[in-house]
Amino acid sequence: MPAAMEKITHAWRQFREGLRFGWPLAWHANRRLCIWMISVSAAAAIAGPLLVLVLGASVSEIERSIDNAGSSGTLSLTGWIVLAAGLSLTVATTDELRRYFRRRLEDEIQLGVDSRIISHVAALDLATLEDPSTQDALQRATVHPGQSVLALLLGMIDSVSGAYQTIVFLGFLLWIEPVWSLLLLGAALPQVLTRWYVSRANHVTQRARATANRWGAYYRELLQNHRVAAELKVMRLAPLLAERFAENVSSVMLASRRIYRIRAVTHLASTAVSIASVLVIVAMVGRRAMAQEIELGMFVAFWTAAWRMRSVIGQFSDAASTVLDAHFQLSNIRDVLSLKPAIPGEGGTCEPLTAHIELRNVTFRYPTAVAPAIDDVTAVIRPGECIGLVGPNGAGKTTLAKLIARLYEPSAGAVLMDGVDLRDRDLADLHRRISVVFQEPVRFEATVADNIAFGDWERLLQRPDLVEDVARRTGFHDHVVGLPEGYDTHVGRQFGRVDLSGGQWRQLAVARGLANDPALIVLDEPTANLDAYAEERFFQSIRKLLAGRTSILISHRFSTLRLADRLLVLDGGRLVEQGSHEELLELDGLYASMYRAFSARLHGEPTIHSEAA
Numbered sequence: 001m002p003a004a005m006e007k008i009t010h011a012w013r014q015f016r017e018g019l020r021f022g023w024p025l026a027w028h029a030n031r032r033l034c035i036w037m038i039s040v041s042a043a044a045a046i047a048g049p050l051l052v053l054v055l056g057a058s059v060s061e062i063e064r065s066i067d068n069a070g071s072s073g074t075l076s077l078t079g080w081i082v083l084a085a086g087l088s089l090t091v092a093t094t095d096e097l098r099r100y101f102r103r104r105l106e107d108e109i110q111l112g113v114d115s116r117i118i119s120h121v122a123a124l125d126l127a128t129l130e131d132p133s134t135q136d137a138l139q140r141a142t143v144h145p146g147q148s149v150l151a152l153l154l155g156m157i158d159s160v161s162g163a164y165q166t167i168v169f170l171g172f173l174l175w176i177e178p179v180w181s182l183l184l185l186g187a188a189l190p191q192v193l194t195r196w197y198v199s200r201a202n203h204v205t206q207r208a209r210a211t212a213n214r215w216g217a218y219y220r221e222l223l224q225n226h227r228v229a230a231e232l233k234v235m236r237l238a239p240l241l242a243e244r245f246a247e248n249v250s251s252v253m254l255a256s257r258r259i260y261r262i263r264a265v266t267h268l269a270s271t272a273v274s275i276a277s278v279l280v281i282v283a284m285v286g287r288r289a290m291a292q293e294i295e296l297g298m299f300v301a302f303w304t305a306a307w308r309m310r311s312v313i314g315q316f317s318d319a320a321s322t323v324l325d326a327h328f329q330l331s332n333i334r335d336v337l338s339l340k341p342a343i344p345g346e347g348g349t350c351e352p353l354t355a356h357i358e359l360r361n362v363t364f365r366y367p368t369a370v371a372p373a374i375d376d377v378t379a380v381i382r383p384g385e386c387i388g389l390v391g392p393n394g395a396g397k398t399t400l401a402k403l404i405a406r407l408y409e410p411s412a413g414a415v416l417m418d419g420v421d422l423r424d425r426d427l428a429d430l431h432r433r434i435s436v437v438f439q440e441p442v443r444f445e446a447t448v449a450d451n452i453a454f455g456d457w458e459r460l461l462q463r464p465d466l467v468e469d470v471a472r473r474t475g476f477h478d479h480v481v482g483l484p485e486g487y488d489t490h491v492g493r494q495f496g497r498v499d500l501s502g503g504q505w506r507q508l509a510v511a512r513g514l515a516n517d518p519a520l521i522v523l524d525e526p527t528a529n530l531d532a533y534a535e536e537r538f539f540q541s542i543r544k545l546l547a548g549r550t551s552i553l554i555s556h557r558f559s560t561l562r563l564a565d566r567l568l569v570l571d572g573g574r575l576v577e578q579g580s581h582e583e584l585l586e587l588d589g590l591y592a593s594m595y596r597a598f599s600a601r602l603h604g605e606p607t608i609h610s611e612a613a
Contacts, residue, residue, distance in 0.1 A: 022152040022330045026105070029112040029149075033105045037098065038157055044094040045161035048312075049168040051087040052304050054080055059300045102154065109153075110146025117141060117336060125343040126407045131367065132211075134339060139214045140332035148329035155323035162316030169309035176294060176302045177285050183277045190273055194266035195321035199328065202259045209252045216252065219245035274313065278306050343409050343427060350429040353519035354418055355550035357381040357404060361413035364403055372411070373399045375573040386546055388564030389554045390591060395570040397554045398439065401522045404552065405436050417520075435518040439525045439554075441509030443500075445492035448480055451508055455515030467515075474511040475541030479504055502529035507538065514545055521546070524554040535559065558598050567591065 027034055058080040121129070121138065128134055173181035219241050222228060232238050282303050289299035357380070364374040374396045381387050389397040402408050403415055406422045415422045422430065435455065444451050449467045453460035460466050464487060471477040471487075483489040483498060490496035491508075500508065506529055513521055526542070527535045543563060553564055561567065567584060569577035569591045577589050584591040 019152070019156070019327070021334055022149055022326065023156070025113055025116075025149045026109055026153040029109040030105060033101050033108070034153065037101045037105060037153070040094040040097045040101065041157045041161050044091055044098070045164050047087045047090045047094070048308065049165055049172070049305075051084060051091065052169070052301055052308055053172070054084045054087060055301060055304055057301075058084065059296060102150065105153075106146060106150045109149045113145040113149055113333065117145065117333065120337050120339070123341060124339055125341040125409075126402070127342055127367070127409070128339060135214060136211055137332065137335045137339070139211075139217070141336040145329070145333050148326045148333070151322050152326035152330060155319045155321075155326055158319030159316060159323060162312050162319055165312045166309060166316060169305045169312060172305050173281075173302060173309065176298055177281060177288070181281055181306075183281055190270045194270050195317045196324055198259065198263045198266060199321050199324035201262060202325065202328075205255045205259055209255050212248045212251050216245055216248040219248065270317075271314070274310050278310050282306055343406065344423075350426045351418070351420070353430075353433045354383040355381075355434070355520035356383045356418050357520075357550065358416040358419075359400075359404075359413070360416065362400075362403060362410050362415060363412040364399060364408055365411045371573070373573050374403065374410075376413070377570075377573075377575045378413075379568055379575055379578065381550060381552070383550055384548050386551045386553065386563055386565045388561040388567045389552060389570065390561065390567050390594070391570035392594075396573040397570055398524055399573075400570065401436065401524065401552055401554060404520075405434060405522060406430060407436075432516065433518060434520040434522075435513035435516060436522040437506075437509045437513040437524060437526060439528070441506060441512075443492060443505050445490070445495045447488050447490050448483065448508070449487040451491065452476075452511050452515055455512035456517075460515060470511055470515045473541070474507070474514055474545060475537055476507050476511045479507070503531070503534055506530070507534075510538075510542070518549065520550045520552070522552045522554070525556070525560075526553065527555070527557055527560045539563065558595060 124134070170181065223232070223238060223241055223245065232241070285294070285299060285302050288294050289296060294302075359377050359379045359381075362374055362377045363372050365372040377400065389400065391397055399408070403410060406415070406425075406427060409423070417425065417430075444454060446454075448471075449464055450461070452467050452470055453463075455470075460470070467487065468477065471480055479500075480486055480489075483491075489498050491498050491500055493499045506526065510523065510526055513523070527538055530538060546563065553560060555561055561581070564581075566580055567578065568575060569584065569589070571590055577584055577587060577591055579587065581595075585595065
């Protein structure tokens with residue numbers, strides 16, 4: 001028993017926390033609409049029981065008039081009818097107003113909750129976002145979160161309204177028949193308990209199927225993505241992926257069917273018990289009316305009140321179930337909003353950078369990995385130096401660059417910039433002063449001008465002259481002049497009609513990366529997808545732009561690495577060599593082996609170093 005009570009206490013505590021969390025989301029979305037919603041619901045709750053009493057009084061008035069064999073009660077009956085009409089109109093009006101306010105409030109709550117989730121997720125660090133459990137939490141939380149908050153609000157209102165009407169009707173029924181009326185109240189308990197059980201079971205099922213839902217969403221997006229459509233068609237993969245989509249969605253559907261069956265059976269059983277209870281007490285009171293122990297009007301009012309109370313109890317049970325469903329759904333939103341970034345973003349040093357970088361015994365291990373991706377790396381990058389990161393696939397080059405940009409936090413060791421540990425620097429200020437162009441840069445659906453301005457949007461978004469200056473300095477202006485609307489051309493095929501080649505998108509990303517005049521820029525495979533002529537033009541423009549600023553080039557192409565002053569060679573996450581191109585060739589280690597393989601392949605000579613370069 002103590003264990004059971006402890007579970008109930010814990011559940012009640014969680015439920016109260018859910019209410020404290022959900023109610024402010026609705027209240028802050030639009031206080032005026034919340035007040036109106038409560039007001040019209042209260043008016044409907046008061047008018048409903050009054051209408052039943054007026055009906056009973058009207059029948060009693062007619063009965064008295066018949067007994068008196070006259071029409072002296074006509075005037076009184078007219079008053080009751082007018083009052084009944086007014087109450088009926090009130091109920092109809094409040095129902096319509098409630099629907100109107102609900103639609104408006106749902107839109108505003110949805111916007112508010114979505115904005116809060118998006119803003120919170122945007123503040124999370126990369127490692128947290130990449131965690132599959134985070135993605136599962138997002139999958140659960142982003143399924144109509146606004147509807148969940150609104151459902152909580154309406155469920156609370158309807159629960160209070162239902163409780164009030166139940167008390168009023170029960171009081172009236174007990175006044176007429178104090179013994180049998182209690183049977184109807186007892187019949188309500190199974191309804192409430194079964195609704196709670198179904199809500200709980202549905203919540204557990206949905207949490208368990210979050211990963212399957214995410215897989216289904218992935219396959220749906222993949223099959224509808226125009227960027228991969230050509231590859232899918234050539235490989236004839238669409239039928240296979242469609243089959244896997246159906247398998248994941250079917251697994252979710254099968255889990256849901258159990259809930260549907262439980263809901264149908266329990267709802268039918270509790271409804272049958274409720275109807276039987278009403279029929280029993282109506283029959284008992286009907287006998288009293290036949291024996292003239294109560295007036296006919298009282299019997300009619302009792303009958304109507306009993307059926308209305310049964311309906312109200314059902315509505316109360318549904319409202320309580322809605323509140324529980326919303327509570328469970330809001331717990332998913334709370335899970336996301338409770339996520340904390342592993343990398344604190346504020347409170348550190350904000351100082352100009354020369355980008356003098358020190359790596360002191362830096363080690364980094366991905367959460368699910370067995371071996372470290374970066375293993376005890378120590379190196380120094382001097383201000384204004386261009387460093388090339390070289391190594392086989394999976395050597396840790398991109399991971400090391402992300403550590404330098406403080407997108408990850410080292411598992412051990414430290415990354416210092418200008419003598420300050422990155423953990424002691426303000427993260428937003430650091431990112432304002434550096435840039436990273438990744439191997440697969442984002443293709444923003446926007447104008448060319450916006451795509452460039454996003455690199456320093458606070459300064460450039462409303463300055464087309466500065467945007468054009470960036471494009472000219474990075475050599476991208478020549479591509480822009482050939483576009484239909486120049487810098488105002490929307491690029492991207494999802495919302496526009498003009499797309500860029502892979503190489504052009506990469507050059508656009510480089511221009512965006514240099515837009516904020518960074519002290520440090522990281523370029524991950526900057527010349528991928530460029531032909532020999534485009535690569536040479538890129539070198540001519542980028543060489544001047546990199547002069548005087550610290551830069552890190554990640555590439556397998558030795559033609560790109562000729563820009564570097566010094567090379568750091570990684571293998572298996574460890575720094576195995578460093579020096580200039582000539583020094584590393586003389587060392588005759590991994591770099592020299594990779595370079596010989598590259599040269600041999602370039603000249604059509606056979607080589608066994610298939611993974612090199």
